[in-house]
Structure formats: C-alpha cells, structure tokens
C-alpha cells in the first residue's frame with residue numbers, strides 16, 4: 224500500500240470507484256475517462272508499478288478477469304472484439320485496460336494510422352536480417368538472470 228498512489232487508495236476502498244469485479248487479488252472498475260462506454264481497468268490489490276512485476280498468480284487472475292469482462296462487454300455492446308492492454312502511462316500502479324471496441328482503431332498505435340483513420344497501415348518491415356538481429360538481442364536478455 225502506497226498512500227500517495229490513487230490505485231492503492233481505490234483498492235483499499237479509501238476512494239470510490241464503479242466496481243465491477245473484486246476478489247482478494249484484483250479489482251476491476253470503470254475508467255473515469257473511457258475510450259468507449261464500458262472501458263474498465265483491472266488492478267492488483269498490492270502495489271506493483273509494472274505488469275512484469277506481478278506474481279504469476281496475480282498476473283493470471285488479471286487475465287481471467289479481463290476475459291470475464293470481455294465476455295460481458297461483447298454481450299452488452301454487441302462488439303466483435305474487446306482489447307486488453309497495459310501501457311504503464313498515467314498511474315505507476317499496474318493496470319490493465321479492457322475496452323469494448325466499436326471501431327478497429329479505438330486503441331491503435333499512431334504507427335498504424337499513416338494511411339488514414341479508415342485504413343490499417345503496416346509499418347515497414349525491417350527485413351529478415353534485422354528481425355533476426357532483434358530476436359537475438361531479446362533472447363540474450365532473456366538468457367540473463369532476472
């Protein structure tokens with residue numbers, strides 16, 4: 224618990240939220256600034272700044288709650304897809320966004336919009352050699368003790 228952290232205060236019921244699902248590990252509630260109606264956040268009850276810091280059980284619970292919300296959102300809004308993502312922006316307490324997608328670019332990176340809002344642009348491929356190099360860089364980091 225971090226008294227200065229707004230999500231810790233919500234998890235500890237010291238601030239109000241429009242709660243959707245709550246258990247001993249996680250809490251899901253509505254985002255106050257939704258991309259689309261129903262946009263929810265899932266947070267761990269404990270303070271972890273980054274999603275990669277989550278214990279395996281909490282990480283799995285975050286995903287399971289996201290799946291549960293996605294099924295409900297599809298039924299309620301009749302959308303084809305619901306996105307689930309972490310950005311680590313705004314509040315330094317891990318939070319997953321769950322957004323019912325009415326438009327395919329509701330959560331798109333600007334990198335995919337170079338051909339306009341109704342298109343889906345593919346950024347240029349760096350090519351096989353560059354991808355091989357990049358994969359090697361990540362594999363080398365994965366091989367390090369964490």
Ligand SMILES: [Zn+2]
Pocket residue numbers: 225228229230231232269270271315316
């Ligand atoms: Zn926190």
